[in-house]
């Protein structure tokens with residue numbers, strides 16, 4: 001009998017890893033910072049900060065239209081970053097990678113350009129009850145413009161989509177399934193493979209919001225096979241102001257442009273304009289060159305560490321955090337899905353999450369409180385808000401312990 005060894009990623013060297021993140025080295029209110037607000041944005045490694053600085057110090061020029069050395073260097077670095085993103089998502093072609101401002105813009109681009117082109121009265125757009133506002137509001141607007149109807153697949157008490165209800169709502173009327181890969185409010189990992197396959201059976205187009213997934217797990221758009229996949233740079237340890245829309249080439253080719261202006265055209269007369277090749281057709285105006293380049297650096301940094309090691313560390317940390325927080329008197333975790341990553345949302349009796357957040361901040365612990373741009377999730381659980389600890393590759397069990405101690409302090413002061 002032959003045995004196959006399952007490859008196990010070596011554990012992360014957390015001391016060396018953390019040393020690469022300048023912001024993690026500081027004291028906050030005289031205490032070591034425990035940064036547990038990663039679902040909102042992650043801290044940046046030195047290489048990303050250096051990439052931004054290098055661009056502005058050495059290569060700063062506009063891309064695509066210059067013949068001088070700086071412009072050629074800027075263009076080469078910008079397009080190299082696009083190829084890095086292509087490899088990161090395992091997209092077939094760099095023509096499928098559109099740089100946007102963030103995930104929100106990527107979804108709005110699709111809701112406008114694809115939605116106004118394809119949706120008509122009576123069509124349906126299906127989302128889930130755990131979407132971020134960015135994957136609700138653009139579809140509401142698209143439905144208002146086109147007469148399509150927004151349908152919402154409900155979630156159960158654990159925070160899982162009720163798949164029987166999802167299956168009932170997905171019909172030949174469904175023209176778009178827009179679903180979050182990993183919920184920022186609950187930590188639920190949706191069964192997107194199954195959802196994409198179901199959408200294919202009814203002929204629906206699929207958009208996946210990978211804003212949270214992209215820094216916790218490897219994404220393979222060829223294996224997953226959505227039509228669109230969006231993520232946002234600042235959560236993948238990259239800068240703010242840059243995001244990515246992956247679009248299947250055949251759809252991007254056929255789809256009308258989103259914004260008009262320079263760079264997205266091949267020719268302009270007063271009578272008629274013609275569109276540039278992909279992906280430039282969807283990148284009107286001067287792009288966010290510096291941040292795209294630094295996003296490429298961030299992605300290389302993440303790939304250098306590897307999602308096997310990141311995933312193993314974050315899963316262990318999530319298990320530790322879940323157990324430690326569940327043991328805090330009066331604390332209730334919101335979101336206990338079967339497949340979860342990196343997020344522990346909770347409430348503590350009648351203590352207001354905002355007050356909890358303010359007190360733990362005094363202990364150097366950064367968490368987020370509020371509705372996390374997912375107000376319908378709060379409504380579903382009949383709560384106004386949660387406190388949320390969210391993990392990244394550099395977090396430690398010591399930081400979870402600091403949170404638990406700080407929550408004890410909050411209970412003392414507020415309880």
Ligand SMILES: Cc1ncc(COP(=O)(O)O)c(C=O)c1O
Nearest residue numbers: 102103104132134184211212232
């Ligand atoms: C699941 C999800 N979708 C979309 C977004 C929007 O990201 P951005 O504000 O960078 O566009 C976020 C940000 O928190 C998110 O968590």
